[in-house]
Amino acid sequence: GQQVMQIPQYQHVQEGEDFTTYCNSSTTLSNIQWYKQRPGGHPVFLIQLVKSGEVKKQKRLTFQFGEAKKNSSLHITATQTTDVGTYFCAGPDGGSQGNLIFGKGTKLSVKP
Amino acid sequence: GAGVSQSPRYKVAKRGQDVALRCDPISGHVSLFWYQQALGQGPEFLTYFQNEAQLDKSGLPSDRFFAERPEGSVSTLKIQRTQQEDSAVYLCASSSEVAGGGETQYFGPGTRLLVL
Numbered sequence: 001g002q003q004v005m006q007i008p009q010y011q012h013v014q015e016g017e018d019f020t021t022y023c024n025s026s027t028t029l030s031n032i033q034w035y036k037q038r039p040g041g042h043p044v045f046l047i048q049l050v051k052s053g054e055v056k057k058q059k060r061l062t063f064q065f066g067e068a069k070k071n072s073s074l075h076i077t078a079t080q081t082t083d084v085g086t087y088f089c090a091g092p093d094g095g096s097q098g099n100l101i102f103g104k105g106t107k108l109s110v111k112p
Numbered sequence: 113g114a115g116v117s118q119s120p121r122y123k124v125a126k127r128g129q130d131v132a133l134r135c136d137p138i139s140g141h142v143s144l145f146w147y148q149q150a151l152g153q154g155p156e157f158l159t160y161f162q163n164e165a166q167l168d169k170s171g172l173p174s175d176r177f178f179a180e181r182p183e184g185s186v187s188t189l190k191i192q193r194t195q196q197e198d199s200a201v202y203l204c205a206s207s208s209e210v211a212g213g214g215e216t217q218y219f220g221p222g223t224r225l226l227v228l
């Protein structure tokens with residue numbers, strides 16, 4: 001079945017370093033969404049990418065959607081301790097009514 | 113306005129007990145989703161409602177799992193004869209649009225279920 005894979009599973013960085021997580025889908029996606037889940041919290045929507053090759057920025061966060069619409073990345077510049085959490089990418093399940101298939105997430109820890 | 117709320121936030125059940133988990137979506141939201149999130153994993157889809165109609169229950173792991181949304185607002189996920197492998201966080205999400213794969217889903221805080 002359709003799969004969404006994320007790497008790395010864990011990333012430990014020093015505060016101020018950059019961070020990137022990569023997302024790959026087994027199928028072409030109509031869109032991809034990114035969520036952040038703080039420790040003990042619930043997924044919070046960050047952004048949605050729809051167009052092939054799309055790049056969106058939110059302050060220090062840069063999101064890219066691949067040309068083939070099968071991969072995506074999230075890059076954080078100069079990480080801060082507030083960036084700690086697990087970042088999930090999610091794509092719509094093409095075989096259903098629109099539920100999301102989530103990757104397993106990349107857990108980011110930031111050392112001050 | 114208020115976000116998605118879920119209750120209880122934590123539930124400890126003895127193996128074999130039945131549990132009921134409640135979700136109050138954002139008012140007026142048409143679509144409601146239930147997900148199960150195991151420790152260290154991403155959320156996994158359980159079931160989807162459009163108003164009161166359960167249009168997709170393909171993710172429910174067994175016939176012990178049952179969900180309803182009788183009036184198209186509040187939803188209840190019921191697990192009968194709980195097993196230890198049911199221990200997880202159960203997340204509810206709602207959306208203002210009919211699910212088609214492009215809409216933003218707003219998640220509730222989840223119910224953390226522990227089956228002993």
